[in-house]
Amino acid sequence: MADADKMEKIVALCKRRGFIFQSSEIYGGLNGAWDYGPLGADLKRNLKDFWWKSMTQYRDDIVGMDGSILMNRAVWRASGHEATFSDPLTECLVTKKRYRADQIDPQSGTVHWFKGAEAPEQNWKSDKTFGVLVRDGEHSEKAKKLAREFYAQGSNLESPKLINPIEDRTEKVTDSVGFNPENGAQLSEPRTFNLMFKTYVGPVENDSAITYLRPETAQAMFVQFKNVLEVARKKLPFGIAQIGKSFRNEINPRNFIFRSREFEQMEVEFFVKPGAGFEWLEKWKEDRLAWYEAIGIPRDKIHVKTISEADRAFYSQGTYDLEYEFPFGIQELEGIAYRTDYDLKQHAEASGKPLEYFDEETKTKFLPHVVEPSAGVDRTILALLCEAYDEEVVTDDKGNSETRVVMRFHPRMAPIKVGIFPLLKNKPELVAKAKAVQELLRPYMTTFYDEAGAIGRRYRRMDEAGTPYGITIDFETLEGAKDGEFAGQKDTVTLRHRDTMKQERIPIEKLTHYLTPKIR
RNA sequence: GCGGGUGUAGUUCAAUGGUAGAACGAUAGCCUUCCAAGCUAUACACGAGGGUUCGAUUCCCUUCACCCGCUCCA
Numbered sequence: 001m002a003d004a005d006k007m008e009k010i011v012a013l014c015k016r017r018g019f020i021f022q023s024s025e026i027y028g029g030l031n032g033a034w035d036y037g038p039l040g041a042d043l044k045r046n047l048k049d050f051w052w053k054s055m056t057q058y059r060d061d062i063v064g065m066d067g068s069i070l071m072n073r074a075v076w077r078a079s080g081h082e083a084t085f086s087d088p089l090t091e092c093l094v095t096k097k098r099y100r101a102d103q104i105d106p107q108s109g110t111v112h113w114f115k116g117a118e119a120p121e122q123n124w125k126s127d128k129t130f131g132v133l134v135r136d137g138e139h140s141e142k143a144k145k146l147a148r149e150f151y152a153q154g155s156n157l158e159s160p161k162l163i164n165p166i167e168d169r170t171e172k173v174t175d176s177v178g179f180n181p182e183n184g185a186q187l188s189e190p191r192t193f194n195l196m197f198k199t200y201v202g203p204v205e206n207d208s209a210i211t212y213l214r215p216e217t218a219q220a221m222f223v224q225f226k227n228v229l230e231v232a233r234k235k236l237p238f239g240i241a242q243i244g245k246s247f248r249n250e251i252n253p254r255n256f257i258f259r260s261r262e263f264e265q266m267e268v269e270f271f272v273k274p275g276a277g278f279e280w281l282e283k284w285k286e287d288r289l290a291w292y293e294a295i296g297i298p299r300d301k302i303h304v305k306t307i308s309e310a311d312r313a314f315y316s317q318g319t320y321d322l323e324y325e326f327p328f329g330i331q332e333l334e335g336i337a338y339r340t341d342y343d344l345k346q347h348a349e350a351s352g353k354p355l356e357y358f359d360e361e362t363k364t365k366f367l368p369h370v371v372e373p374s375a376g377v378d379r380t381i382l383a384l385l386c387e388a389y390d391e392e393v394v395t396d397d398k399g400n401s402e403t404r405v406v407m408r409f410h411p412r413m414a415p416i417k418v419g420i421f422p423l424l425k426n427k428p429e430l431v432a433k434a435k436a437v438q439e440l441l442r443p444y445m446t447t448f449y450d451e452a453g454a455i456g457r458r459y460r461r462m463d464e465a466g467t468p469y470g471i472t473i474d475f476e477t478l479e480g481a482k483d484g485e486f487a488g489q490k491d492t493v494t495l496r497h498r499d500t501m502k503q504e505r506i507p508i509e510k511l512t513h514y515l516t517p518k519i520r
Numbered sequence: 521g522c523g524g525g526u527g528u529a530g531u532u533c534a535a536u537g538g539u540a541g542a543a544c545g546a547u548a549g550c551c552u553u554c555c556a557a558g559c560u561a562u563a564c565a566c567g568a569g570g571g572u573u574c575g576a577u578u579c580c581c582u583u584c585a586c587c588c589g590c591u592c593c594a
Binding site for chain 1: 531557
């Protein structure tokens with residue numbers, strides 16, 4: 001299956017079955033925002049619950065918190081977000097490539113300025129100005145060629161060769177950042193893109209009321225470090241875990257829910273003694289890889305990318321990206337960064353409050369260092385959807401082939417754990433028994449009762465929802481099993497497995513015991 | 521933000537400057553003893569806004585969304 005095809009099919013299935021809808025759909029949508037439908041909400045809940053349990057319930061060294069999305073603006077000043085979370089971008093007027101304006105290599109040479117262009121035979125002219133920087137030693141003929149390309153845009157002329165750029169003057173420049181280092185073409189005026197959503201606290205929109213929707217959940221954990229440490233009565237190494245929404249005004253949301261403007265993060269800030277950072281970075285990498293396997297993403301689909309020093313954030317001394325093979329490319333699911341004591345130091349300085357840790361053993365005071373595994377909820381959901389999606393050709397008894405679409409979620413992630421069906425709905429005894437079985441299982445797992453149409457249809461519907469088990473109440477349930485292990489025994493049901501479509505008989509009384517460990 | 525593409529029912533796809541069809545799916549009923557069977561009925565669409573026109577889903581403009589490339593990605 002072609003990858004673009006696969007994404008399209010996944011998006012269609014998400015809508016059809018109620019995993020994910022476009023936000024504000026009836027008003028034409030909102031770029032970069034998505035809603036989770038009934039199945040999606042349960043899938044997401046299962047994912048977050050499992051992460052939360054993995055971090056807090058199943059280990060002793062991490063405690064949870066739930067910070068507010070709005071925080072004092074001073075937090076974003078201290079963290080560096082307010083100053084650096086906005087990028088000045090500039091664009092090459094010829095190639096349309098975009099560059100960070102503050103990362104342009106300064107250029108020196110002679111600028112050839114054009115005041116316009118004409119193509120008399122075509123009765124066409126332009127009076128836009130355009131400049132090309134020709135470095136010393138380069139041929140000045142290059143300027144005219146590039147200018148032709150520039151004026152050709154939007155001219156509708158068949159060939160740029162017909163265009164005659166009109167040169168106005170030349171100018172010597174040194175260390176200019178106004179021209180594309182790759183081809184010398186003039187760059188557009190830099191425009192600032194602020195990636196934080198600005199908002200006002202209180203009804204009055206003045207500057208003193210400004211703050212931002214958080215662009216990451218991490219800062220709440222740094223800011224509350226002292227409080228949490230105090231109440232948790234933990235020693236280093238210990239961590240704080242948090243799940244919550246974050247907001248980034250992305251220039252260009254893309255790839256379904258992969259990059260959206262409102263998204264959810266699962267982050268741990270893990271505090272360690274100075275010097276132990278690298279060791280814990282490795283431990284966390286292994287820990288997280290095992291976790292992804294536990295939710296059904298095979299190890300060989302995860303790529304560990306070691307971020308080079310040049311590409312790391314300036315405060316990080318080591319970063320791994322865990323990437324997944326999405327249909328649209330290998331992309332980041334989670335970043336694991338050794339952040340040193342940068343964050344606590346910033347907040348200690350900015351707030352004037354001491355944030356040191358006192359080590360009882362060595363009687364020393366120091367700022368802990370931090371290793372941060374930061375995972376994207378929505379990205380992981382998308383990975384689960386991509387990993388689960390499967391089509392298989394099945395042939396029935398009469399030799400007819402058709403395509404079965406099945407979402408092969410790990411049972412612990414599946415939104416619905418078990419579908420419950422009376423074989424026939426016009427037999428009251430079957431219906432009553434099926435409803436009784438549902439009541440039996442309901443306290444332990446998400447169930448779905450369905451009596452409409454033929455049994456095969458109901459199975460297939462559950463396949464698309466990714467429900468791992470189906471239970472059918474049939475006549476053998478009432479009259480006693482015909483053969484097999486439970487021959488003659490009443491109150492057995494058919495248990496149907498999603499992945500293999502295999503069926504087995506099992507007594508109703510054993511269902512809970514059988515199913516519960518598989519979905520936990 | 522730039523360039524390219526696409527917008528008709530939940531999905532896949534028709535047709536048309538003058539009443540928008542189908543298949544599958546959905547819902548309800550009947551039937552049905554294990555993998556989307558059958559019969560009957562019902563509901564649901566021209567992304568939005570302007571313009572041209574007697575009349576626009578169709579032509580034009582704008583806009584919005586989605587997809588691809590560039591870019592960006594704490």
